Amino acid sequence: MEKKARTIKELADLLSMSPTTVSRVLNGQAEKYRISQKTALLVQEKAKTYQFEPNQIARNLRLQKTNTIGLMIPDISNPFFANLARAVEIELRKKDKMILLCDTNDETTLEEKTLSLLLARKVDGLLIAPIGEKWEHLSKDLKVPMVLIDRYFKENTAPYVATNNFEGAYRATSYLIQKGHKQIACIQGLTHTTSNKNRVLGFREASKDHNLPISNISVSGSDYSIENGYTETLKLLQSTQRPTAIFALNNQIAIGVMKALKQSGLKIPEDISLVSFDEQPFFELLSPPLTSIRQPMEEIGKEAVRMLFQIMENKKVTSNLLAPEFIERASVKQLTNP
Numbered sequence: 001m002e003k004k005a006r007t008i009k010e011l012a013d014l015l016s017m018s019p020t021t022v023s024r025v026l027n028g029q030a031e032k033y034r035i036s037q038k039t040a041l042l043v044q045e046k047a048k049t050y051q052f053e054p055n056q057i058a059r060n061l062r063l064q065k066t067n068t069i070g071l072m073i074p075d076i077s078n079p080f081f082a083n084l085a086r087a088v089e090i091e092l093r094k095k096d097k098m099i100l101l102c103d104t105n106d107e108t109t110l111e112e113k114t115l116s117l118l119l120a121r122k123v124d125g126l127l128i129a130p131i132g133e134k135w136e137h138l139s140k141d142l143k144v145p146m147v148l149i150d151r152y153f154k155e156n157t158a159p160y161v162a163t164n165n166f167e168g169a170y171r172a173t174s175y176l177i178q179k180g181h182k183q184i185a186c187i188q189g190l191t192h193t194t195s196n197k198n199r200v201l202g203f204r205e206a207s208k209d210h211n212l213p214i215s216n217i218s219v220s221g222s223d224y225s226i227e228n229g230y231t232e233t234l235k236l237l238q239s240t241q242r243p244t245a246i247f248a249l250n251n252q253i254a255i256g257v258m259k260a261l262k263q264s265g266l267k268i269p270e271d272i273s274l275v276s277f278d279e280q281p282f283f284e285l286l287s288p289p290l291t292s293i294r295q296p297m298e299e300i301g302k303e304a305v306r307m308l309f310q311i312m313e314n315k316k317v318t319s320n321l322l323a324p325e326f327i328e329r330a331s332v333k334q335l336t337n338p
Helices: 008-015 019-026 037-049 056-063 079-094 108-120 165-178 194-209 226-238 251-263 281-285 297-312
Strands: 068-073 098-103 125-128 146-149 160-163 184-187 217-220 245-248 273-277 291-294 320-322 325-327
Touching (some): 008 037, 068 079, 068 108, 079 098, 079 251, 108 125, 125 297, 160 297, 165 184, 165 245, 165 273, 165 291, 184 194, 226 245, 226 251, 245 251
Parallel strands (some): 146 160, 160 320, 184 245, 245 273, 273 291
Antiparallel strands (some): 291 325
């Protein structure tokens, strides 16, 4: 059995070379220091022969890098954030980076604590989908490359990548109005987040531009949960001006809406039409399949990682809003002739 080399010095002694030469070869710096290809190949071959495994922790400390990226998301149980995390991890894996995934449970205090823990672990960069209540702890003073995802702050100059939520909501609302709907209810999510604010703004602006009286629309709700969609729908069904269409501002809310309508013996779209901001693979399998706004999660993940690495290379980046996709299915009833 071949002898094992546990340190660079032991490997260097077995090769009758200096530890510096061996270290430079193993760190991919042979060409930089004009080490011959023959010597480099010999070092690499013998490193395998002697089963040399470099101490990654020591190497990271020496290079002041950990090869890890911290990813903070508000709620891993939300399919949007789960899929977004997967998209980010796929991109980071291509760059040989490990991911430290943290769920902040939509709690600002936990978000601040988690941020401190990631900074203490000396992550090389941060990708953060913030809760959206406070921004001071996410300022550029962190001195760590950082990109915000999905949610961002007008007061904070940190770069971000997100869906153009205004555009998506405007398109969905216009579609409902063009289908003849004049009583439309919007069930919103977390009111303090930029994503929710821009979706509500898109809903209101589309209603205004299509001359829909303000008394014909409503905005209610308080979070991105199934329960919120369920309870708000039951309230809407009891109102004197029951809507003919509901615009759910995320997929969880949409599920809650469907639950309440089914429990109330109402059918989509015969009794009430429904559009969801956010897409899920099973939406096309429903009866009827659900009309939705698809956020470009894969593209957001790719763009966030690209921007982060540009910052790590001291390059300038520009925040980016990506276009959503409108997916028309069969959950909206035509009330008037087109």
